[in-house]
Amino acid sequence: MGIIVSEMPTSTVVQVADLSTGLVTDFSATLGHALVEQQAQLLDGTLEARSSQNAQEDSLDLFPSLPKDQLAVVTPIIGPKLNLKLLTIPVIRPRPGEVTVKIEWTGICGSDVMFSLGPQPGFPSEFHIGGHEGIGRVVASHDPSFVGLPVAARYLCNTCRACHHCREGVPESCSKQENFARTLAGTFQEYVTAPWDSFMPVPDWVLGESDIVSPHLYTAALCSGAAALKAVKNAAVRPGDVVVVLGVAGGIGHLTGLLAKSAMHAKVIGVDMASKRDILDHGACDIFVPIADSGPGSPKDWDAFQREIADAVQWLRPRGSAVRKADSVIVTASTETAFGNLCDYVCDGGSIVCVGVPKTGGEIRLFIPDVVVKQIKIRGSLMGDWEETYEVMDHIRAGTIKPVTQVVTLDEVPDAMAKMYEDDHTGKLVVRVGGDVHGKRQP
Ligand SMILES: [Zn+2]
Ligand SMILES: [Zn+2]
Structure with missing residues (x-):
């Protein structure tokens, strides 16, 4: 196998040639600069695959404080089964316009499981690095003013801002979007190098040494929490409303329950598997209604x-109310048609909001006459934006909500993802990338 890396004015071109068959695979079209270089290096097994420019930079080493190698959780070849490996890979030196961020914490999102299986359109099929809920500090940049700044890496990091979707308020559908864990290598690695503007600046207290809140909780705001808040907003939840959250023990689900209950002052009925009843003790719902564990x-x-x-x-x-249906149903996880007509759970004028996609797809059933006569509002809700992320961070810092987390180390990510695939977890899985699970920082 041989690697050909060449510099184009705007991108790096990587072609992998199998010398036994003469077959040449071009990775350039779908991959970001950092990921392309990592792939090239991994495939070649050495650092020789660097471009001539980078090789020159290496010999000068403009960033001697950056380690040469790092640990990363990589899927060498994407397939129908999870295939995550802890590997040592090179730390990419930033180019002008890029920064290198030392990741301190990252969440594991349900989507990470989906992204690690495939093939998925637009995702690399080899040497995929997942993770899109990372927080850390800039440790290397050609512009010294960036060094030391706390930032977050979210899934949607750049859109064109000019296309139909961007202008219609659904930038999540932009065909030119950049994403961590898709076009850019994700946060399941110790050092992420990417363009500066693909990161989201976060307040200094997010990683503040003396702050009252452990920084790992803020990873819950980056994807799951922002998605949960957007769903609650889309359901137009008001104080005193009764909200049913289907899948209340999951990453998005428990944050939806917490936000509806504690930030919006609604009453929450949480639905999930009987074995996840503990979520009630964490305040994600007022009443827990179990479904059978076995489907x-x-x-x-x-x-x-x-x-x-x-x-x-x-x-x-309130006493005396004859209404026995909820104001809204928020679907955060797998919904079986066996739940029946979801309109049966919602009062007239109420909302059904779907957020979060179960790995099996899932479907809901609606009886059209009910939708019409009861004027039910139905809404799909995908992700959340910077504003929702900041709002959730504020709620976490203020103590309005406390995400339910389980912390693992980077080497435990493959097992944790396998458990997530089996739905065998509660709350939010968070990865300590730069130290031990108690938050102690590496020297
Ligand atoms: Zn996510
Ligand atoms: Zn666009």
């Missing part, structure tokens, strides 16, 4: 389930 039960079970929801709604309504 949908018989239709009779679902009739009973529906009555349980109605009883819970009545319990949470």
Whole structure:
């Protein structure tokens, strides 16, 4: 196998030639600069694959304080099964306009599981590095004014701002978007090198040594929390409302429950597997209604389930209210058609908001006459933006909400992802990248 790396005015071109077959694969089209270089180096097994410019930079080493190598969780070849490996890979030196960020913490999102399986359109099929909920500080840059700044790496890091989707308020659909874990190598590595403007600046207290909140909690704001807040906003939740959160124990789900309850002062009925009832103790809901752990039960079970929801709604309504349906249902996880017509759970004029995509796809059932007569509002809700991220960070810092987290180290990511694939976790999984799980920093 041989590697050809050449410099173009705006990009790096990497072609991998299999010398036994003469087959040449071009990785350039879909990959970002940093990821392309890492792939080239990994494929070649040495640092020789660097471009001539980078080789020259190496010999000068403009960034001698940056280590040469780092640990990363990599999927060498994307396939239908999770195949995550802890590997030692080179630390990429930043070019002008780029910065290198030392990642301190990163979340594991449900999407990371999906992104690590494939092939997925627009994602690299080899040497994929996931992770899009990272926080850290800039440690290397050609512009010294960036060094030391705290930043976050989110999934959606750049859009064109000019296309139809960008101008219609759905930049998440922009065809020219840049993403960590897709076009740029993700945050399951110790050092991420990417263009400065692909990172989100965060307040200094996010990584403040003396701050009252452990910084790892803020990773929950970057993707899951922002998505949860956007969903709650899209459901137009008001104080006193009754909100049903389907999948309340998950990453997005428990934050949706916490935000609806503690930030919006709604009453929350959380639904999830019986084994995840503990989420009730963390304040993500007022009443927990379990579903069977082993998937949908018989239709009779679902009739009973529906009555349980109605009883819970009545319990949470002010006394004397005859309305036994919720103001909104927020779907954060797998929804089986066995739940029946979701309009049965929502009162007239209420909302059904879907946020978060289950790995099996999932579907909901709606009875059209109910949607029309009851004037149900149905809304899809994807991610959240910088503003929602900052708002969730404010809620975390103020103590309005406390994300439920389980902290693992970088080498534990493959196992943690496997558990997530099996739905065997509660709350938010957070990875300590630059130290031990108690937050102690590396020297
Ligand atoms: Zn995510
Ligand atoms: Zn656009």
